[in-house]
Each structure stands twice: as C-alpha cells, then as structure tokens.
Amino acid sequence: MVKPKFMEGPLKGNFASAYAAMDADVDVITAYPITPQTTVVEKLSELVGEEEFINRQNVEYVRMESEHSVGAGLVGASYAGARTFTATAGQGLLYMTEMVHWMTGARLPPVVAIQTRGITGPGWNIWADYGDILSLRDSGIMIQFIASHQEIYDSIIQGFNITEHPDVMLPLFPAYGGFVLSHTAKPVKRIPWEEAQKFVRPKTQEWPHVWVDGERPIMSNALIMPQSFYTEFRIKIHEAQMKALPIIKDTMAEFEKSFGRGYGNGLVVPYKCDDAEVLLIGYGGNALQAEDAVDKAREQGYKAGALRLRTYRPFPKEDLLYYIKKIPYVAVMERALAFGSPTGGAISTDIMAICQRDPKARNANIVPFIGGLGGRDVFLDEQIDQIKILYELKEKGEVPDRKYKMWDTFWTGLITGDKKVEVENQEYFGDI
Amino acid sequence: MSYSAPRGKENITPHPYGTNTQMHKLMGFPFTMFCKGCGYGSIAQAICRVFKEENLQEELFPFIVNIGCYSSMPTVLPGKTFMTLHGRGIAVATGVKMANPKLKPISIHGDGDLLSIGTNHFLHGARRNVDMIVILLNNNIYGMTGGQLAPTTPMGSKTSTTPYRYGEEPIDAVELAKVSGATYIARWNTSTIRDFMKSFKKALHHKGFSFIEIVSQCPTQFGHKNNLPKALDGFNFIKNNSIRINKAKDMSPEELKGKYIIGEHLDIDRPTLWDRKSQIIEKLKD
Ligand SMILES: Cc1ncc(C[n+]2csc(CCOP(=O)(O)OP(=O)(O)O)c2C)c(N)n1
Ligand code: SF4
Ligand SMILES: [Mg+2]
Numbered sequence: 001m002v003k004p005k006f007m008e009g010p011l012k013g014n015f016a017s018a019y020a021a022m023d024a025d026v027d028v029i030t031a032y033p034i035t036p037q038t039t040v041v042e043k044l045s046e047l048v049g050e051e052e053f054i055n056r057q058n059v060e061y062v063r064m065e066s067e068h069s070v071g072a073g074l075v076g077a078s079y080a081g082a083r084t085f086t087a088t089a090g091q092g093l094l095y096m097t098e099m100v101h102w103m104t105g106a107r108l109p110p111v112v113a114i115q116t117r118g119i120t121g122p123g124w125n126i127w128a129d130y131g132d133i134l135s136l137r138d139s140g141i142m143i144q145f146i147a148s149h150q151e152i153y154d155s156i157i158q159g160f161n162i163t164e165h166p167d168v169m170l171p172l173f174p175a176y177g178g179f180v181l182s183h184t185a186k187p188v189k190r191i192p193w194e195e196a197q198k199f200v201r202p203k204t205q206e207w208p209h210v211w212v213d214g215e216r217p218i219m220s221n222a223l224i225m226p227q228s229f230y231t232e233f234r235i236k237i238h239e240a241q242m243k244a245l246p247i248i249k250d251t252m253a254e255f256e257k258s259f260g261r262g263y264g265n266g267l268v269v270p271y272k273c274d275d276a277e278v279l280l281i282g283y284g285g286n287a288l289q290a291e292d293a294v295d296k297a298r299e300q301g302y303k304a305g306a307l308r309l310r311t312y313r314p315f316p317k318e319d320l321l322y323y324i325k326k327i328p329y330v331a332v333m334e335r336a337l338a339f340g341s342p343t344g345g346a347i348s349t350d351i352m353a354i355c356q357r358d359p360k361a362r363n364a365n366i367v368p369f370i371g372g373l374g375g376r377d378v379f380l381d382e383q384i385d386q387i388k389i390l391y392e393l394k395e396k397g398e399v400p401d402r403k404y405k406m407w408d409t410f411w412t413g414l415i416t417g418d419k420k421v422e423v424e425n426q427e428y429f430g431d432i
Numbered sequence: 433m434s435y436s437a438p439r440g441k442e443n444i445t446p447h448p449y450g451t452n453t454q455m456h457k458l459m460g461f462p463f464t465m466f467c468k469g470c471g472y473g474s475i476a477q478a479i480c481r482v483f484k485e486e487n488l489q490e491e492l493f494p495f496i497v498n499i500g501c502y503s504s505m506p507t508v509l510p511g512k513t514f515m516t517l518h519g520r521g522i523a524v525a526t527g528v529k530m531a532n533p534k535l536k537p538i539s540i541h542g543d544g545d546l547l548s549i550g551t552n553h554f555l556h557g558a559r560r561n562v563d564m565i566v567i568l569l570n571n572n573i574y575g576m577t578g579g580q581l582a583p584t585t586p587m588g589s590k591t592s593t594t595p596y597r598y599g600e601e602p603i604d605a606v607e608l609a610k611v612s613g614a615t616y617i618a619r620w621n622t623s624t625i626r627d628f629m630k631s632f633k634k635a636l637h638h639k640g641f642s643f644i645e646i647v648s649q650c651p652t653q654f655g656h657k658n659n660l661p662k663a664l665d666g667f668n669f670i671k672n673n674s675i676r677i678n679k680a681k682d683m684s685p686e687e688l689k690g691k692y693i694i695g696e697h698l699d700i701d702r703p704t705l706w707d708r709k710s711q712i713i714e715k716l717k718d
Contacts, residue, residue, distance in 0.1 A: 031593065032549075033577040038592070042580065045593040063581050063593050063600070065548035066519070091518060095549075120517065124503075 002051045004190070011188035013149050013181035017087055017113045018043035019188075020156035022053055023196045024111075025203070027082035028060045030073035034092035035126045036115045036178035041087060056193070067092040071099025078108035079220075080212040083160060083203065085110060089178055090117030090125075093132045097139070103171045104140030104237055106221065109163035111156055114175035115182040116284075118374035127375020128177030130284065130336040134346050136173070140237045142244060143313040145283035146176040149186040151263055154255065157191065158266075161201045161251045167243040177285045177335075179375065191259060199258050241314040248311055267316035269308040272298070273323055276305025278390035281320070281351070282333040283309040286378050290333070293383035304387045309347065317354045321361050324351070328364035329390045333383070333412070335372040343368040344409045365393055371412025382412050465504040469663020471622035471648030472501060472569060476508040478625050482632050483510040493536050493636070494528065496521045498550065500542035501575040501650075519550025522557035525564045526705075533706050536636070538565045543584040544574040547603050558612035558641045560705040565635045565642045566614075568605055571650035579653030586690055590657040605645050606697050615640035617698040621647040623671040624694060631696065640704050647674070647692050 006019070017040045021029065029048070031041035048059045060077075064070045067088050074084045088096060093114060103110060114133050118125030133143055142162065146152050155174045163172045176182065191199070224230040245267065252266030263269050271291045273279065280290045287308035294304045307323050309316070324330055332348035342349050348368035355361040369386055372378040385402075389410065392400040399405075404414040466472045483490070490511035497506055499518035506513035516524045525537035546554055546568050557564070573591060574580040580593040587599040609617045616638045620628040628646055635642035649655065649666025660666045670692065677695030680688055703711070 033574055033580045033593070035577055038578050038580065042578070042592040046595045049596045049598075065551070065583065067549075095518075124499075124515070 002055060004052045005050065006190065007192070008189045009187065010185040011149060012039065012183060012185045013152050013176060014039040014087075014115065014183065015043050016149050016153040016188045017156060018047055019190055020153040021085040021111075021113075022047050022057065022059070023191060023193065024085075024157050024160050024200050025057060025083060025197065026059060026085040028062070028073070028077035028084045030062050030064050030070040030077070030084075030086050032064050032067050032070045032088070032092065034067070034089050034117075036117060036182045037087045037089045037092065037113075039182070040113060040115070067096040068099060071096040071103070074110045074112075075099060075102055075106065075108060078103070078110055079106070083164075085112070085156075087113040087115065089115040090132045091120055094119065094135065097136065100136055100141060100171070101139050105233075107169040107237070107240070108171060109160065109169055110171045111159035111163060112171060112173045113152070113156060114173050115178040116175050117178040125374040126178065128180045128285070128335065128372070129374050130175065130177075130334075131373075133173060133175040134336045134338070137313055137346055140170060140241070141313065142168075142170055142172040142241070142248075142311070144172065144174045144311050145287075145309060146174050146181070147263075147283075147285050147288040147308060147310075149181060149184075149188050150261070152176055152181065153188055153190065154259075154261070154263070157196060157200065158251050158255055161199070161254075162244060162248055164201050165244075165247050168240050168247055170237070170240050170244065175284070180285045195258070199255065245311075245314050245316060248314075263310055264308070265319065267311045268319045268323070269310055270323065271306040271308070273305035273307060273327065275303060276327050277303045278305070278329040278331070278387055278394065279323060279327040280304060280306045280331050280333060280383065280386060281309060281347075282306070283312065283347070284335060286333060286335060286372060286383075289378070289380065290383050293380050293387065296380060297384050297387045300384075302384075302387050302391055304390075312347065315350060315354075320351060321354060321358055324355060324364050324366075325358070325361050328361075329367075329394050330364060331367045331369055331386045331390055333369040333371070333378075333386065335370075335378075337370060337373060344407065345370050348409075365390075365399075367393065367399060368409040369412050370409060371414075376413055378412060386410070386412070464508050466501065467650075467652040469649070469651045469666075470501070471571070471646075471650070471667070472505065473508070474622055474625055475567075475569060475628070475646055475648065476505050478629050479632065480508070480510050482629050482636070486633060486636065488636070492534060493538055496525050496528070496537050496539040498539065498541045498545045499576070500545050500569075501571075502540050502542060502569050503576070505540060519545050519548075520553065521545075522550065522553035522562070522564070522566060526553075526557060526560070526562050529562055529564055529706070533563075536564060538567065540567050540569065542575070543568065543570040543572065543605070544577075544580075544582045547583040547605055547608075551608075554608070555612040558609055558614040558643065561613060561615055561640045561702050563639055563641070563704045563706060565632075565644070567632075568643070568645040570605065570645055570647045571654055572647075573650055573654040575650050575653045579657060585654075589654070591654075592657070605643075606693070609643040610698060613641070613702070614643045614698065615700050615702050616642035618643075618696045619645040619647070619692065619694050621670045621674050621692060621694060622649060622667055623674075627694075634699070638699070640702060647694075 048061045077084045116130045118129035119131045159172045248266040256262030290306040294306045297304045334345040338346040345368050352366050355364050403416045404411045495513040497515045498521040521539035525539045528537045572584050573582050581591040583603045588597045618631040647670050651663045655661050655666045674692040674694045680693045
C-alpha cells in the first residue's frame with residue numbers, strides 16, 4: 001500500500017473535486033480547460049499517474065478539443081459502461097449544452113462538476129454567477145448547489161450512487177461558485193479508499209447503461225415518429241427526476257451514517273428554522289453566509305432562519321413547502337438572472353408556483369432578491385437588510401420600498417447613485 | 433498573462449507606433465497586459481506598423497479577436513476591434529464579409545483557439561475562400577488558461593495537463609490550410625517579424641483567404657515548464673528550430689520532424705465566395 005500524498009488538510013475546492021472523482025472510482029475523464037475549472041482537470045491529469053492511484057485504478061484521461069467533444073466523449077464512454085466525470089464552467093458549459101441534452105435523453109449517468117462563471121455579454125466575466133448552470137435547469141440533469149469545500153468532495157462521492165441508481169439514470173451537475181470555492185482552500189478530509197468503496201455503488205455487469213455490448217447488440221437513438229413513444233420517453237425522464245428525490249435523501253442519510261457528516265437531508269439544509277419568524281432561502285456560498293446574517297440579526301432581536309436549497313433539480317417541493325407553511329415570510333436570494341421571467345429569478349418563480357398549488361401556502365409572502373451577479377460581493381449587511389425588509393412586510397402587511405427595488409424584485413448591491421464606485425487602481429489611472 | 437502595467441504615466445517611453453493604438457487614443461499612452469518577453473507585443477507592434485506604412489483606412493479592416501492571451505491585443509491594435517467567442521472568429525468574419533463586402537476582416541487566433549475548438553470554421557472559411565485574413569499566434573500551448581496541452585504542443589513537452597509528458601501528435605496548421613483551400617499561406621516566427629510584415633502587407637492586398645501563422649515564445653506558460661523560462665530562451669528555441677522553406681525542400685521528413693518550416697507556402701488565385709455569387713447573379717440577369 002502506498003501512503004496517499006494527501007488525506008486531510010487545507011485543500012482548494014477544485015482539488016477536492018479531483019480527489020473525489022478519483023475516490024469515486026471513475027473510469028474515464030475527458031477535459032477541456034476553462035477558467036475557473038482548469039485546476040480540476042490539471043489535478044486529475046496529475047492524479048491519474050500518481051503512485052497511490054496507478055496501482056489500483058485504471059483511469060483514462062483524454063484532453064479533448066472542445067467542451068462539445070468533452071460531452072460527446074462522456075456520452076460514448078458512458079454508453080460503453082464506464083463511470084465518467086468531467087468539470088466545466090460558463091461558456092464551456094454553454095458549448096457542451098447539446099451533449100448535456102443527449103446525456104439526459106440517452107439516460108446516461110456522468111457527474112459533471114461546475115465552477116459557476118458569468119456568461120459572456122456584455123464583455124467577459126469569469127466570476128461566480130449561476131446563470132451558466134441555471135440555463136440548463138430544464139434539460140433533465142440533476143443540479144445541486146454546493147456551499148463548502150468539504151461538501152464538494154462529499155457531493156461527488158455521493159454523486160454516482162444517485163446517477164447510477166436504476167430508477168434515476170440521469171447525470172448530476174454539482175455546482176459551486178467559481179473562485180469563491182474553486183480557488184480558495186479550506187480543511188477537507190478524504191475518505192480512505194476501502195471505506196469509500198464500501199459506500200460508492202459497486203460496478204457490475206448488470207449496469208443498466210452498458211449499451212455498447214457485443215453480446216446484446218441494440219440500436220439506440222433512432223427516429224421516433226410523433227405517434228410513437230417520444231412523449232412517453234420524455235415523461236420517463238421527468239419520472240426519473242421525481243424518483244430521484246427520495247434517492248438523494250437516502251444517499252445523504254447513508255453517507256451521514258457512514259462518515260458522520262451530512263448536509264441537511266440532501267435536498268435542503270435548514271438553519272435555525274424552528275422558532276424563526278422570517279426565512280431566507282438561498283443557495284451556494286451566499287446561503288452559507290446567510291446563516292451568519294441570521295445569527296447577527298438574532299442579536300438585534302430579529303428571529304430569522306435560513307434555508308439552503310441544495311438540490312434544485314429535482315425540485316424539492318415538499319421540503320420547501322414544509323418550511324414556507326411554517327414561516328410564511330420568505331426572501332429568495334438568487335445569484336443569476338432569468339431575463340424576462342416573472343421575478344427575474346428562476347428559483348423564486350418556481351417557489352411561487354409551488355405555493356400557488358398548495359392551499360396552505362397560497363398566502364405566503366415570497367420576496368425575490370437578486371444580487372452577486374458576475375462575482376459581485378454580497379455583504380452581510382445586505383443580507384441583514386433582507387431580514388429587516390421581511391420584518392417590515394410582516395408588520396405593515398406590504399412589501400416596503402427600497403431604492404434598489406424594481407419590478408417588485410430587490411436588486412441587492414445595485415449601484416444606485418448613493419454608492420460611490422471605487423475605482424480600482426486609482427494610482428494607475430492617475431488624472432485621467 | 434499578467435497585469436504588470438507600469439505605474440504612473442511618467443514611466444512609459446512613448447513608442448513611435450503606440451500612437452496608432454486604441455489605447456493611445458483613449459488613454460493617451462499604450463498599454464498591454466502581456467507578460468514580460470511575450471512575443472505577442474512585437475506582433476501587435478508589427479501590425480500597427482503595417483497599418484501606418486500602408487496608410488490603411490481603419491474602418492475597412494476590422495479586427496475580430498478570439499479568446500486567448502491575444503484577447504487583450506485590442507488595446508494595442510490599430511483600427512476597429514471586436515471580440516468573439518472562443519474559436520468562432522472565422523464564422524463571424526464570414527458574416528461580416530457577407531453583410532458588407534467592402535470590409536476585409538482580420539481574425540486573430542491562438543493555436544488552442546484555431547486548431548482545436550474552432551478548427552471547423554478554419555477548414556470551411558478556407559474552402560469557401562472568404563476574402564479575409566487569419567493570423568494564428570502559435571505559442572504551442574493554451575496560454576491564458578494556465579498552460580495546458582494544445583494541439584500544437586511538441587510531443588513530450590511538459591504542460592499543466594501532461595505532467596508526465598504524455599503528449600499527442602501535434603497538428604501542422606500550414607498543411608491544414610493548404611488542403612482546406614486557403615489561397616495565401618505563410619508561416620513566420622518572432623525572429624522574422626519583418627518577413628511577417630511583408631506577408632501581412634501581401635495578405636492585405638490578396639483577394640481570398642489568407643492565412644499567416646506566427647510562432648511566438650511564451651515564457652510564462654510554455655517556457656517555464658520546458659526549461660525555456662526567459663524570453664530569449666523561447667525566442668532562440670523557435671529561431672533554431674525554424675527552417676526556411678527553400679532549404680526545407682531538400683531535407684527528409686525525418687530531418688524536418690519538430691521543425692517550423694517558415695516562409696511563404698502558397699500564393700494562388702481562386703474565385704472567392706463573393707465572386708462566385710456575383711458571377712451567378714450576372715449569369716441569371718443575362
Ligand atoms: C467555449 C470555451 N471553452 C473554453 C474557454 C476557455 N479558454 C479561454 S482562452 C483558452 C485557450 C486559449 O489558447 P490559445 O488560443 O492557444 O491562446 P493563448 O492564450 O495561448 O494565446 C481557453 C481554453 C472559453 N473561453 N470558451
Ligand atoms: S502567451 Fe504566454 S507569455 Fe504571452 S501573455 Fe500569454 S502567458 Fe504570458
Ligand atoms: Mg496558444
């Protein structure tokens with residue numbers, strides 16, 4: 001046995017992704033570089049040849065010529081029965097989109113880590129913004145928002161247990177903020193190989209997705225006429241999403257039992273919700289910060305709670321409704337813009353929709369907040385202000401006004417004119 | 433790429449050609465974000481010189497800049513520039529050309545950009561003989577994203593994705609341009625900038641798809657990983673591995689392995705996409 005180079009200690013988020021993929025015993029990795037994903041695939045190119053792994057695992061690593069080919073490579077390898085992994089971000093994910101739809105249509109189970117990055121236009125942006133992953137929200141992939149370094153590792157380890165479950169067979173895209181998590185380091189614990197293998201789904205010949213098999217020649221992806229089963233096949237994808245909800249929960253429960261740590265029930269992570277009067281719903285790193293905001297606000301006498309949305313697709317309707325019915329003053333904070341949607345935010349729109357369908361949640365007050373786009377910081381004060389807005393709403397019965405409220409949505413951190421824009425590099429620009 | 437901009441105006445020696453750049457027009461001084469010793473600066477300067485010497489009307493020669501370290505070139509390029517997505521420049525230029533045939537787009541690419549993610553546009557732009565210029569800045573690596581293996585990286589090089597030097601066979605862009613149907617093809621390097629300028633001038637007057645590759649040193653990403661950390665190391669490495677085309681004619685494929693054959697590789701005439709269309713229109717009118 002070779003002693004692993006790293007088992008425990010400060011680790012960059014992207015390296016946590018790389019180690020997790022190796023510990024989950026992947027077979028094929030395809031890669032194309034894009035900031036802020038690069039260090040995931042760089043680390044993997046190193047790990048595949050490291051002594052610890054090379055003696056027990058045979059991992060194929062291919063540097064493809066674009067993300068489209070990366071996606072196609074995963075599709076091919078998955079068809080042939082391999083456990084597959086890659087990572088990408090922003091424009092890369094957009095370019096891979098056609099293949100992502102194929103993965104779900106063909107019911108293939110890769111895990112793809114996303115280091116979210118602002119979408120191009122106007123100008124390039126490489127910082128945290130979930131617009132990239134949310135552009136695929138209805139493609140059939142499962143989407144999880146990750147908030148910490150350890151959670152990156154743990155989510156990828158759990159990933160294949162969910163995607164390869166015979167009732168699911170859909171890809172999972174765990175997403176975390178570019179740079180915020182990808183390039184910072186925090187303590188991370190790896191799971192020793194034997195223990196990890198006891199947890200991770202064993203690979204068997206009975207794998208449902210071994211399609212390319214000389215023993216059982218089949219034809220896949222042929223033309224389906226309108227009167228044939230196209231509708232039914234598409235509904236099957238939706239059904240698989242619905243079936244994934246309890247499977248994600250079970251996987252998290254089993255993980256917690258095995259390793260003593262967990263993230264809520266796998267779908268949502270509540271914080272001080274028991275006695276809360278107002279509720280902040282968010283996702284990713286900002287939602288973790290909201291827990292600090294809750295603590296600070298409680299010091300000032302505001303009884304707030306926070307709920308972190310961890311799994312977005314499938315949508316954890318019941319879990320969200322449970323808390324919303326208990327705490328009907330809700331702020332939904334999003335770090336992505338859904339242009340032209342009812343609130344500007346995909347998730348607040350979804351939450352409003354589930355409330356509408358439940359008679360007991362119909363009167364809940366859902367207040368949409370959007371901020372932090374393209375990596376702009378969201379400050380603790382701003383989140384505390386969200387809590388205050390909810391209290392004003394609770395006391396006066398109507399949503400209060402703020403300078404940064406437009407079209408009934410609050411645009412957190414907006415440059416409104418009161419705020420002085422700090423010019424970076426004052427010295428350089430001198431008197432210009 | 434680095435952001436080692438000089439602090440304060442007083443440190444900047446005004447460059448004779450700097451006055452042609454967009455940055456000079458906006459800010460009153462030239463400025464680049466290239467690393468020290470990067471070859472891209474000299475190339476941009478050469479382009480500026482040609483624009484000045486030829487007295488070109490900037491509006492007619494829009495630069496279409498793709499994604500890589502050269503994406504910061506607009507600050508030191510003359511004329512109108514706009515950025516596209518990674519690899520899409522030639523398709524965008526085709527659109528520009530079709531919308532306004534008076535323009536002659538100049539698309540600036542890197543090796544990662546043109547020879548991996550954007551290769552299909554390269555083949556089809558050349559095949560259609562779109563009247564435009566493609567400049568390939570070949571630094572043998574994905575520079576901007578941190579030095580990963582590119583389709584041009586010499587076999588056995590160390591990169592951030594080939595820590596064990598497990599390489600792949602590199603691509604030869606000039607050969608690719610030839611078989612795809614480009615009508616003017618040249619390759620130069622950073623030690624033959626004057627030749628590059630001559631080629632660029634020729635391409636400006638050439639009607640059809642012109643392709644010029646220029647091999648450039650990248651001390652930061654390629655150099656550091658491959659024992660060529662200083663600008664001059666990379667510069668000399670490329671220089672010593674380059675062979676003029678007339679000399680290369682008498683050499684065997686084994687002798688030419690891993691060498692850059694520099695010079696003018698092709699200069700022919702063939703109807704452009706626009707020509708063929710006008711011919712058909714004329715015919716239909718008769
Ligand atoms: C669709 C997409 N995938 C990946 C990227 C990330 N990316 C930006 S620059 C670059 C590499 C550029 O390499 P090259 O063209 O050789 O230019 P260099 O930086 O070496 O000059 C990559 C992969 C992107 N911008 N868009
Ligand atoms: S090509 Fe290399 S040397 Fe030039 S700016 Fe990019 S990383 Fe720096
Ligand atoms: Mg390059």
